Amino acid sequence: MSGFSAEWLALREPVDHRSVSTTVRDAVREWIGPRQCIDIVDLGCGSGSNLRGLAPYLAPAQRWRLVDWDLALLDHARRAISEWADDCESAADSLTVRAAEKEINVSFEQADLMQDYARVLDKPAGLVTAAAFFDLVSPAWIADFCAALAQRHLPLYTVLTYNGEEAWTPAHGKDAAVLAAFHAHQHSDKGFGPAAGPDAISALRNALEARGYTVIAGESPWQMDRADASLIAELAAGTAQAAVESGQVNESTAAEWLAARRNADTCRIGHVDLFARPS
Numbered sequence: 001m002s003g004f005s006a007e008w009l010a011l012r013e014p015v016d017h018r019s020v021s022t023t024v025r026d027a028v029r030e031w032i033g034p035r036q037c038i039d040i041v042d043l044g045c046g047s048g049s050n051l052r053g054l055a056p057y058l059a060p061a062q063r064w065r066l067v068d069w070d071l072a073l074l075d076h077a078r079r080a081i082s083e084w085a086d087d088c089e090s091a092a093d094s095l096t097v098r099a100a101e102k103e104i105n106v107s108f109e110q111a112d113l114m115q116d117y118a119r120v121l122d123k124p125a126g127l128v129t130a131a132a133f134f135d136l137v138s139p140a141w142i143a144d145f146c147a148a149l150a151q152r153h154l155p156l157y158t159v160l161t162y163n164g165e166e167a168w169t170p171a172h173g174k175d176a177a178v179l180a181a182f183h184a185h186q187h188s189d190k191g192f193g194p195a196a197g198p199d200a201i202s203a204l205r206n207a208l209e210a211r212g213y214t215v216i217a218g219e220s221p222w223q224m225d226r227a228d229a230s231l232i233a234e235l236a237a238g239t240a241q242a243a244v245e246s247g248q249v250n251e252s253t254a255a256e257w258l259a260a261r262r263n264a265d266t267c268r269i270g271h272v273d274l275f276a277r278p279s
């Protein structure tokens, strides 16, 4: 399994929140309609960013189950949600918070989703969600997961899945080589078998439409400029490291690219959001 640091997730959180597709989010809201309460399960929740981004747009009462294999991130999520909330009551394995004029109960669950997704889906859920998660999993896992969703007639709302499109300015001579190497790394095993990477959205769409789901998708690119310099610098460092790990570019090429890229003027990283509801 790949590790993600709380610092990296905190750095990306504001850009993630401003990038989500409002078209797809509106489709989710319309599907929820006037319901007063909804049960949501967030797969690969990290520090809880998806909850903080989405909760203000959902029903007045919400019960979230946050699922991750990483106990340190689950602990971090608990603290970050308490700090984000206006009021917070803490119990041993859950929080009840008031935030964004919503009453939100949050429980935390450690699970390895490679093995345990069916057990996670068996517990009460009205909506399954995930942020920046599906590019980590394999096409085979996506096929099995979508079959499990369909068996339970569960809708899926997933945001910020990487789609492979990148544009950095000013242009650099090594952009194409580094991007090709980064994409090779995107397909490496992150704990679920060879990862779908930028093909994840088409794999999800195909699997869900084949099972009668209605799917709506919309772009959610990170559009960054000098105001996002810290995220650009970290992203460039991560991309250069992944490119070297792929074996397709050498260290000096990656270092030359990184020296220019960590001070890029603008950077656009493509993502797609998807909402799929069962027929």
Ligand SMILES: C[S@@+](CC[C@H](N)C(=O)[O-])C[C@H]1O[C@@H](n2cnc3c(N)ncnc32)[C@H](O)[C@@H]1O
Binding pocket: 001, 002, 003, 004, 009, 016, 043, 044, 045, 046, 047, 048, 049, 050, 067, 068, 069, 070, 073, 111, 112, 113, 114, 130, 131, 132, 133, 136, 190, 191
């Ligand atoms: C890119 S991070 C996204 C975190 C969070 N959703 C966000 O948007 O900030 C991917 C998350 O998936 C989790 N993850 C990776 N492999 C996992 C597995 N096998 N089971 C459960 N969670 C996993 C990681 O711990 C991490 O929190």
